[in-house]
Amino acid sequence: MSSVSDWDVPNPVKENRSGLIGKGVDRYEGPLKVTGTAPYAYEVQPPSPPAYGVMVGATIAAGRITDVDTAAAEASPGVLAVWTHRNVPAQPPRGTKAHPRSTAGSKPALESDRVTYWGQPVAFVVADTLENAVAASHMVQLTYAADAPDVDFQARLGDAVDPPGEKDVEVGDFQAGFEGSPVRLDETWSTPIQNHVQMEPCASLAWWEGPDRCIAHTSVQMVKPAQHGLAETLGIDRDAVHLMTRYIGGGFGGKGQTYDDLTLAALAARALGRPVKVAFTRQQMMHGTIHRPATVMRVRLGAERDGRLNAMSIMTWTHCHSDGSFTEHASNFARSLYAAPNRLTGHRLVRLDLPHAGPMRAPGEASGTLSLECAMDELAETLGLDPVELRIRNEPEVDPENGRPFSQRQLVRCLKEGAQLFGWDRRLPTPGQVRDGRWLVGLGMAAAIRGNFLLPAKCSFSVDADGVITVRQGMTDIGTGTYTVLAQIAAETLGVPLGQVVVEIGDSELPPAPGSGGQFGAATAGSAALAAGVNLRKAIADLAVNDPGSPLHGGDSASVTFQDGVVALENRSETLRDLVRRAAPAGLTVEGEIRPAQDAQRWSTQTYGAHFCEVGVDPVTGEVRVRRMLGVFAAGRILNAKTARSQLTGGMIWGVASALTEGNAVDPRYGSLINQDLAQYLVPVQADIGDLEAIMLDEVDDKANPMGIKGVGELGNSGAGAAVANAVYNACGVRLRDYPITPDKLLAGLIAAGR
Amino acid sequence: MRPFTYERAADARAAVKSASETPGARFIAGGTNLLDLMKLEIERPQHLIDVGRLPMAEIEDTPDGGLRLGAVASNTAVAADSRVRGRYPVLSQAIVAGGSPQLRNKATVAGNLLQRTRCAYFYDTSKPCNKREPGSGCGALEGLNRNAAIFGASHACIATHTSDMAVALVALDARVETLTPSGQARSFPILELHRLPGETPHLETHLVPGELITAVALPPPPPGGQTYRKVRDRASYAGGLASVAVAGGALALGMVAHKPWRAVDAEAALASGASPSEAMARELAGASSAGRNDFKIPLVARLGAAAIGEAREGAR
Numbered sequence A: 001m002s003s004v005s006d007w008d009v010p011n012p013v014k015e016n017r018s019g020l021i022g023k024g025v026d027r028y029e030g031p032l033k034v035t036g037t038a039p040y041a042y043e044v045q046p047p048s049p050p051a052y053g054v055m056v057g058a059t060i061a062a063g064r065i066t067d068v069d070t071a072a073a074e075a076s077p078g079v080l081a082v083w084t085h086r087n088v089p090a091q092p093p094r095g096t097k098a099h100p101r102s103t104a105g106s107k108p109a110l111e112s113d114r115v116t117y118w119g120q121p122v123a124f125v126v127a128d129t130l131e132n133a134v135a136a137s138h139m140v141q142l143t144y145a146a147d148a149p150d151v152d153f154q155a156r157l158g159d160a161v162d163p164p165g166e167k168d169v170e171v172g173d174f175q176a177g178f179e180g181s182p183v184r185l186d187e188t189w190s191t192p193i194q195n196h197v198q199m200e201p202c203a204s205l206a207w208w209e210g211p212d213r214c215i216a217h218t219s220v221q222m223v224k225p226a227q228h229g230l231a232e233t234l235g236i237d238r239d240a241v242h243l244m245t246r247y248i249g250g251g252f253g254g255k256g257q258t259y260d261d262l263t264l265a266a267l268a269a270r271a272l273g274r275p276v277k278v279a280f281t282r283q284q285m286m287h288g289t290i291h292r293p294a295t296v297m298r299v300r301l302g303a304e305r306d307g308r309l310n311a312m313s314i315m316t317w318t319h320c321h322s323d324g325s326f327t328e329h330a331s332n333f334a335r336s337l338y339a340a341p342n343r344l345t346g347h348r349l350v351r352l353d354l355p356h357a358g359p360m361r362a363p364g365e366a367s368g369t370l371s372l373e374c375a376m377d378e379l380a381e382t383l384g385l386d387p388v389e390l391r392i393r394n395e396p397e398v399d400p401e402n403g404r405p406f407s408q409r410q411l412v413r414c415l416k417e418g419a420q421l422f423g424w425d426r427r428l429p430t431p432g433q434v435r436d437g438r439w440l441v442g443l444g445m446a447a448a449i450r451g452n453f454l455l456p457a458k459c460s461f462s463v464d465a466d467g468v469i470t471v472r473q474g475m476t477d478i479g480t481g482t483y484t485v486l487a488q489i490a491a492e493t494l495g496v497p498l499g500q501v502v503v504e505i506g507d508s509e510l511p512p513a514p515g516s517g518g519q520f521g522a523a524t525a526g527s528a529a530l531a532a533g534v535n536l537r538k539a540i541a542d543l544a545v546n547d548p549g550s551p552l553h554g555g556d557s558a559s560v561t562f563q564d565g566v567v568a569l570e571n572r573s574e575t576l577r578d579l580v581r582r583a584a585p586a587g588l589t590v591e592g593e594i595r596p597a598q599d600a601q602r603w604s605t606q607t608y609g610a611h612f613c614e615v616g617v618d619p620v621t622g623e624v625r626v627r628r629m630l631g632v633f634a635a636g637r638i639l640n641a642k643t644a645r646s647q648l649t650g651g652m653i654w655g656v657a658s659a660l661t662e663g664n665a666v667d668p669r670y671g672s673l674i675n676q677d678l679a680q681y682l683v684p685v686q687a688d689i690g691d692l693e694a695i696m697l698d699e700v701d702d703k704a705n706p707m708g709i710k711g712v713g714e715l716g717n718s719g720a721g722a723a724v725a726n727a728v729y730n731a732c733g734v735r736l737r738d739y740p741i742t743p744d745k746l747l748a749g750l751i752a753a754g755r
Numbered sequence B: 001m002r003p004f005t006y007e008r009a010a011d012a013r014a015a016v017k018s019a020s021e022t023p024g025a026r027f028i029a030g031g032t033n034l035l036d037l038m039k040l041e042i043e044r045p046q047h048l049i050d051v052g053r054l055p056m057a058e059i060e061d062t063p064d065g066g067l068r069l070g071a072v073a074s075n076t077a078v079a080a081d082s083r084v085r086g087r088y089p090v091l092s093q094a095i096v097a098g099g100s101p102q103l104r105n106k107a108t109v110a111g112n113l114l115q116r117t118r119c120a121y122f123y124d125t126s127k128p129c130n131k132r133e134p135g136s137g138c139g140a141l142e143g144l145n146r147n148a149a150i151f152g153a154s155h156a157c158i159a160t161h162t163s164d165m166a167v168a169l170v171a172l173d174a175r176v177e178t179l180t181p182s183g184q185a186r187s188f189p190i191l192e193l194h195r196l197p198g199e200t201p202h203l204e205t206h207l208v209p210g211e212l213i214t215a216v217a218l219p220p221p222p223p224g225g226q227t228y229r230k231v232r233d234r235a236s237y238a239g240g241l242a243s244v245a246v247a248g249g250a251l252a253l254g255m256v257a258h259k260p261w262r263a264v265d266a267e268a269a270l271a272s273g274a275s276p277s278e279a280m281a282r283e284l285a286g287a288s289s290a291g292r293n294d295f296k297i298p299l300v301a302r303l304g305a306a307a308i309g310e311a312r313e314g315a316r
């Protein structure tokens, strides 16, 4: 049985002899990206000129397609194929798994006349050029029998049900604890639909090698389910799909699955006998891929006058697609955050005729902290306590929900160090007191928490006759820095310079890894890489001590060291290159793997942080501008100070967006999202982000994985928006519980408050 | 995008001649608005006449002490011009409040004036829009119309004009100079360029088909302070929720109507000694809103009063 104690042995990452672990090393693939030479899926050169596919989205949210007229589109210049549900090649029904161990079932495109959301791909045009395909796509005529769209989330809250297989979680007696508390808070927050708006919209390119083998390039976070799902859809062997996703222009959870671009590219490439490219437009991304669903969150806090919580509850209402069950678990994070003997958390789900809901960066925490962490701010004010102090008073010794010990918990240190570095003591508890020119200035803070995960993964390491180490893994880099940290782990483990490492990822034919998501990527992929690296060290050491030509011959293989490209045993040494070239000229390849420890669940393993924010509010217009922001985080050993910082600050910026600008509005008459481009779906630009800093505390979490690292990709997002909202209140005295805090809403609050 | 033909005009006369003779012809300058709309098939010109390289990019002093801005001078060039910055700071401020540096490098004086609304329903060809498809209805009327007009809207269209630069030009009493298809040069006050929507929101200006804007002429700057204030959801690169241009005693409002709005009632009130707040209240007595854009009325009241105060401060 595997145990976390198995990890309690020295390894090259922990020893960090070359100091590469933690160093802010530049991106492995950075030069390719900044020179525009990294081939993203749509830019890969196929073996012969491709045709271009364009999808057509439904213009109803619910109903049926009753008639199809493609004559004009078919007659349009350059058109090679026009498909609807009537003539798309046959595909197995949705979810079919011909191979029982497939990690995803079939995902047929254009599968029927039924429309279940606005923008659902319902027709497909392929032409010789993109322009011809786009022009013809506008000529496809579809007639619908539309049902009245059922999309009004707020109106349907009363019909919400428990998510499948879930019940509320209660510890103690929440109601009694709440009612018996001298100080109570009971407020409701709401957050809108958000879209991932990755810089690279989803795109695919496919071609066939003979009738039985499909080569596909796409933009996806998880390789194996993409490969398996496509094979199931095409009705071919899983090994007959070679799926690649080498460079990915952002994922954020939105590319945790594939979409019809991949299916249609592969089907069309088979039907036409030539490579086919298909990409979503920015507008199509809004409806045609998943989104973070809207939430309504009711938070109740019951406290003693000294601030200790007796009772804590967060209940979340959210929505998903009419056929779906995805649930935005916005209440879950609260289970591990603050001590309170009486606790109630749970979720309610409404099924709507909206596009598919799904995970988006820090699913759960991103929305959930926008309520609870503001509720804590409100409670602190009621109690006359500093918000930092209120959190410290509710710091649990063990996980408050299940009594498990924390593997590591440095939340209080994050709060204290952050407060000091930020100058939190300058905050005036009464809002609206500080002016700078036309701006009212306020400070706010919030805590951050996000779970940590380890999944099974494999990796292979090779050394060739030039002494070059090649890492191969079916992992992805969605812009987070995976290439780079894998290179660092390899270089550190084998004692070679970074320039002597090659990283190959994003390929279904490489040893499988679960991909990027849930901030488990670096820990999972990296632990497998470490295992493979350690195995390669053993193989190389054995090679040396067993080779009569080696100066290390006859020594103890366990004592061989690896540094600066040299293998050594006491004062005997040779270069790695000389050794391999002589003793194994064809090179060596080994595999390694990581599995979660079976006793890992005995600990509560989380990442933590504290956000501090200063905003200016223009009391005349209700405009809010972030002036400075600091996050202090504790997330295990940091592999790369630069990429980790980018992840954390990126998450913080995401929080600014959630607080102030970001969201998709639904027009209930159509069941459609109205703001569909980046001029109308607003994420922060440079000018919105003032002075921004993320600091990582020293930490090693030996219960997390053999490297003692944890995830940072989502932590920065958790709590960041709440810090902004709390700063807005401190600046101007207006609490808005309906995100985002836009000038129209804030102005109404300012006027109501007599400002 | 529909197929189209393209020509680069040899001179202004050839441009208007071609425009009047070629069916479905349109001028293109920076292309930052027109090309986006063509990609979405909101605009479907059959022929483009590129006027971007005509010798109309000069910014020159006029004998009366004003300034003439060539129609294809880039927004960047105008905003950075030392005479504009020195004498017409409201114009410089308004231009840099719009778009991004990349857009302003391409965008031109004439193109900016003739940019089309940012109404979300206009941009979504799956929704009804009288401006895009006359007679199809107005998706925004009962829709998510936070940014709708509060002055001069009709039941056919409640969209706003979204140019920042135009608001400053209206406050500065600029004149538009054009060449008509028959080769006549004419000039008229900028306030007469744009129309209110009425029953025909697809008709946005009083230019005749094929008429080319050749320049915008600024009279000498008015006495008194100038300022431009724009309210927006994020700090940069966002369309406005409302804006105000003050140039001496002149006041223009942006994003409140189908055209840049000259606040004549407020000006008259100020001239007769009303306070800035009183003046704005006078102007807004004629405003109307419909739910989601209610906030614009107090917003403009407050913003206008603040901007008038700032301009007066600046003049002292």
Ligand SMILES: Cc1cc2nc3c(=O)[nH]c(=O)nc-3n(C[C@H](O)[C@H](O)[C@H](O)COP(=O)(O)OP(=O)(O)OC[C@H]3O[C@@H](n4cnc5c(N)ncnc54)[C@H](O)[C@@H]3O)c2cc1C
Residues within 6 Å of the ligand: A679, B026, B027, B028, B029, B030, B031, B032, B033, B034, B035, B036, B051, B071, B072, B097, B098, B099, B100, B103, B106, B107, B108, B109, B110, B111, B112, B113, B114, B115, B162, B163, B164, B165, B211, B212, B213, B214, B237, B238, B239, B240
């Ligand atoms: C993302 C984005 C954000 C933006 N934000 C803002 C903003 O905040 N504030 C703002 O004010 N603007 C904003 N804009 C609009 C921008 O200012 C305009 O796109 C630009 O000014 C248009 O100028 P152009 O030269 O590129 O025009 P074009 O796109 O070339 O033409 C626009 C129109 O003008 C006509 N035209 C061009 N030249 C002439 C001429 N000489 N005579 C007659 N007709 C002519 C064309 O036929 C066309 O109808 C934004 C645009 C984008 C894409």
Ligand code: SF4
Residues within 6 Å of the ligand: B117, B119, B120, B121, B122, B128, B129, B130, B131, B132, B137, B138, B139, B140, B141, B156, B157, B158, B159, B201
């Ligand atoms: S407001 Fe005008 S532009 Fe917007 S949908 Fe209505 S008619 Fe079209």
